Amino acid sequence: MTAQQSAERIYYILKDALTQQAEVRKRAEKALRDAEEKEDYFASLAAIATAPNDQAESQSTISTQISVWISYIARSDFPNDWPNILSDLVQASKKEDGSVVLHALVTLDMVLKQLASRRLIPHRRALYRVAPMVFSELHNQFCNSLNILLQNAAPEEQLKMHFDVLVRCMKSFRRLINYGCENPADIAQLPSVMSKIVEYPDVFMRGATIGTEFQIRLSHLASKLVRVMHEGHPVQFQAYLPTFLKLYYDTIISYTPGVSHDRTCYQAALFLKNVAQCPSYRINSTTIAQFKAAPNLNPKPQGQASADTCRDIVLLFFDDDRTDLLIEAMITKIFVLTKREVETWAADPESLILDEDAAEWGAQSLRHECEELFKMLLIRDKPRIVPKILKLAEAVSKDKPLMLDACYRAVGRAVYDIQGAFDFEVWLNGHLGAILQSDYSDNLGERIIQARTAWLVAQFAEQLTRDSRRVINPLLVRLVTFMERDLVVALTAAKAIQTLAEDLGFHAGDFAAHLHVCLENCFRLMTKCDAFETKRDILGTVTCLVERCLPQHVAGEVELIATALPQMWENTGVISEHTNERLMEKRDLEGGLDVSGLHEKSSGGEVLLRTSIVGLLTALMRKVGAVCVQVERMNRMVIAVLQFSLDMSKEGGGLYLVEEGCELWSALIAASTKYTKEVRMLFPMTERILGVDFDNLREVFRVMESYALLGGDEFMNEFGDALKSILMRALGAVKDRGCLAAADILNSMLIRFPGQGVRYMAEILRDMLAKVFAKRESQVVSCAFVGLLARAVLTNIEEFETLVLERDESKCVDLMDCLVENLDAMYGLAIRKRTVACLCMVMRRYWASEAIRMRFGAVASVIVQVVRQEENAGKRDGAGGEGGKEFCAAGCQVRGGG
Incomplete structure (x- = not known):
């Protein structure tokens, strides 16, 4: 071939x-x-x-x-x-x-x-x-x-x-x-x-000027090439540093909204930002004042490459004039809302808000990189630049709202960098307070400034005094009522309320008078929104207020929440009439729009909204659970949500809601005072959840423990066999954390059922004893198992001897050896005291045995060890070591019994 x-x-x-x-x-x-x-x-x-x-x-x-x-x-x-x-x-x-x-x-x-x-x-x-x-x-x-x-x-x-x-x-x-x-x-x-890149800027540097598709693409690739070379070899880039600093600086300065190519200008801003914060240059090793005072600074780019030379090049390039001009260009050209964003304000306000949120989380965009570059330049010469920014903002007239919005955006983005150089309270008591107090305006520019002011208040939440918050809270709540005419203002105000509530300076008592109105407005606002992400964010505000306000204030809002949530839960995945109208208009304008399968595409948002609803119910149950279980509508809502969230079939939501559902379930059981039929019917879900996998084992175990404590004998009679089966299967198949969780449940049950606990769990205790004897478990699991066996002995030694040890003296001897061996590794004095008490009880009961008497020395040694620990703890707590005397007495009883 x-x-x-x-x-x-x-x-x-x-x-x-x-x-x-x-x-x-x-x-x-x-x-x-x-x-x-x-x-x-x-x-x-x-x-x-x-x-x-x-x-x-x-x-x-x-x-x-x-x-x-x-x-x-x-x-x-x-x-x-x-x-x-x-x-x-x-x-x-x-x-x-x-x-x-x-x-x-x-x-x-x-x-x-x-x-x-x-x-x-x-x-x-x-x-x-x-x-x-x-x-x-x-x-x-x-x-x-x-x-x-x-x-x-x-x-x-x-x-x-x-x-x-x-x-x-x-x-x-x-x-x-x-x-x-x-x-x-x-x-x-x-x-x-x-x-070649420098020689032919018309081919490789067309970011700030319009060009053909080919030119723009080559410019983008050239920018990435330059940026990658600088990132990989910053010191060796010294020879090219002044040239490309100038080229990309001019690109940003020459930027024209709507004309320049954002993608290539983004690379230029990213390059300037990377140079300004390059760790290899050690730019922060000297202050601007020290650098300006240094004599005869004239670095030669063509000389031997060094980090100090690169640093001097960068600091010389970003002199006062260039820095001021660059900051002004970014604020007046890039921070300003674009024509498309202004049109989106009325046409699709939720999209505008979501894009703004994405920018805060670092979305790749020209504006975001320029904001980062702005902060880098600001922090390097804060005493000089901050007054200029504030002066620029104060000099903008009211008839230029987009420019004023850009100035406020710059101040808000640099909130952490201008601390100490700017008193926000002065603005708040002046023109910002007047903007928040103003009524709804038909002028879009005024509404843009009103929304930006609410956003700015949220950015400076940490610096607000309590008196300022008392004034701001009702103003923000009032802005949410603008939802009928401007959704952006209402959504921005709702987000600001959440930010203020999350801050450590939030005082629940001061907000109590506005809580009911705020929650009402938030639920009304949700009916005006179509995007699942927006509704989720509003529910985040409601959840935050529930968690941060006082229980006595939240209790009065349970009826309101119980009225709003059921309809919202049922409507997840349903398209609102407003959305249908917008889709039909878009279809008519575009000459055809396929909306089939929209329900399928919305499943991701549907999951987000349902998760948020479950989170709100969990927060409410933890805060005022006793009130929730008494409100029939809320109780039905929680049960219905749990039935869906814990259903592991294809029709249910268990595949994505089971973790949140288990948290809500645990909160419900903890708040319940009666073992009702509705609560009882949910327990079989535990077997179905663990039948899929053990990912939620610890959450399910907490629920099972709560059931045992709530239901008592009635629960054990009905589900005792199922509980034992689950624990037996888990102990043989899960890792250390699962075994420890199972041990916690058994410990609680022995405390809850002192008379029948050992009999209920005899099979599990025998299996545990065999695992301890085999020494196949880790040290931490062995200690937990031994501590649990000690608890069982102290609870009912007769049943333990009959059902677990099966009256086998050799097992009793092996158990004593395991108790002594694991004592040193046990964490906490309480479990050690329990183990020593168990040893004393077993020795006293089996003193006639030669093998038991031979272990008296080892037992006495650990008794002395724990007694000393108890005495030291007593001295630290001022108790005088009384516990140590009790253990000494226990040891004497053992020997005296012999």
């Missing part, structure tokens, strides 16, 4: 291995394993990677999948079994056939991506050795294609091909710089690539 025939054979095997037909795929995988044993296997793969056989287009699905397959093989076999893969791909990229060139470059990029993911030092060094060669060859391709594009010296189809070559080369450059070299100086062609 010739080399070409072998390559074609491997190619078609690979195609079959990628098919959806299982039988064909299995045959192909077997054939591929057989082919791996042949000598020409890698040569055939190289031929496929460099000559894509019958593919008409280099980007076809089969071609791309085969490139991915080859990259995974190269990851495991380079360089030992397949050392020539990179050189073969580089040579193939020089051919005249454009489809072959692109396919080779695509495969090369994927291979480099896989090789870059290897972290072992030998693998890294293997890539270091070949990276300069690969970079050099790609550099030639890069320069050739760039010249053709600049001269426009080819037909349109070939120009597109050369653009694709540029894209692939720049992606490979990025991987080689980041992962293929220890020092950028090892790559001789790197300065040439960087100079």
Whole structure:
């Protein structure tokens, strides 16, 4: 078989291995394993990677999948079994056939991506050795294609091909710089690539100015290349640092909303932020004042690279004038609400709020990176910059609400950085207080400022005094009532109320007068919202108020919550009329919109909302459970929610609500004073939950313990066998934490049922005793089991002797040995005292036994040990060691009994 025939054979095997037909795929995988044993296997793969056989287009699905397959093989076999893969791909990229060139470059990029993911030092060094060669060859391709594009010296189809070559080369450059070299100086062609980026800003720096799709994409790739090089080699980047600082600074300064390309400007802002906070430069090692006072600072970028020189370059670049101009540009151009956001304010307010929340959590966006850059610059020269920001905000006239909103946003984002340099109370007692007190306005600009003011109050929650909170609380509650005409203002106010309630400065008594109105407004607000995420956030506000307010105040709101939640629970997953109207309008405008399957798509939000409802009920039960169980409507609601949340079938919500459901269940049992029929009917759910897995074992065990304490003999008579079965199965199949949880339940039951506890749990105690004797459990589990056995002996030694030890004297001797061995490892004085008391009782009962008497010395030793611990604890507590005397008496009784 010739080399070409072998390559074609491997190619078609690979195609079959990628098919959806299982039988064909299995045959192909077997054939591929057989082919791996042949000598020409890698040569055939190289031929496929460099000559894509019958593919008409280099980007076809089969071609791309085969490139991915080859990259995974190269990851495991380079360089030992397949050392020539990179050189073969580089040579193939020089051919005249454009489809072959692109396919080779695509495969090369994927291979480099896989090789870059290897972290072992030998693998890294293997890539270091070949990276300069690969970079050099790609550099030639890069320069050739760039010249053709600049001269426009080819037909349109070939120009597109050369653009694709540029894209692939720049992606490979990025991987080689980041992962293929220890020092950028090892790559001789790197300065040439960087100079090309600087030399042709119309091609590679089009972020702030409009350009073609090709120019914007190349600009984005160039920005990522520069940023990756700086992140990977910050000190070696010294020669390029002044140039790219200036280029990307100008990009942000020249930004024009609606014209500039946000994605590329985002890379520019990210680069400036990374430089400003680069740990290698140790910029924080000197203050701005010290740096300005230093004489004759004129670092030379072309000199020997050093972190100190880079630091001086950065500090010299961000002088007062540049910093002020950059901050002003970011506030006036990037922090300002865009035209699309202003339109969204009325058309889709919930989306606007969700986008704002996403920005707070670090969503990748130009505005977020500029906010981070703004904070970095601010904290470096806070005494000088903060007054300028405040002056800028105070100088903005009321007829420019978007600019004022941007200034307030800047102040709010830098809240932690301007502490000590700004008194928020002055603003609050002045123009901000007037804004909060103003009535609803038909002017959108005024409503934007009102919403931003509520947001700003939440940002400065930690700095608010109690007197200020007393004034602000009713104003925020009033803003929630604007829901009928401006949903953004209402939602922002609700979020601000939650933030103030979560803060340590919250005083429940001061908010009590507004609690009822606030909860009413929140539930009304939910009826105006469509997005599940928005409803979840509003429920978060309600839950926070329930948790933070006093029980006597929350108790009066149980009826209100019980009225609102059932309908809300039933409506999860149902589209509101308002949503239907908006969907119909959108369908008419867009000429057709498929809304089928909307219910299926909303299942994620449905889960969020149901989880929030369960969380609210749990908080309410923990706060005022005794009141909740007495309110019939609330009690029915909780039972219905539990039946759904604990149902592990496909129709129920147990697959995603079982953890929250168990917490609510535990809170319900803890608050109940009667063992009712509804509560009793829920217990079989424990077996179904643990029948799926043991992920919620501890939560279920807590519920079972609560049932035993609440139901008493009635519960044990009905579910005692089921309880024993669950505990037996868990003790033999779970890890230490599960065993400890089971031991806690048994301990509680022995306390709750002193007369029948040992008889109820005799089978489990025998199994526990066998595990202790076998010494297969961990030390912590053995100590817990031994402590529990000691409890059982002290509870009813006659039944323990008959049902557990089975009147076997040898087991009694082994039990004493285990008690003595595990005493030192027991945590806590109480369990040690219980163990010593058990030893005394057993010795006294079996003193006639020779084997028992032989262990008196060991028992006396541990008695003395625990007595001393008890006396020391008594001295610390001022009790005078009375407990020690009692144990001494117990020891004497043992010997006297003999």
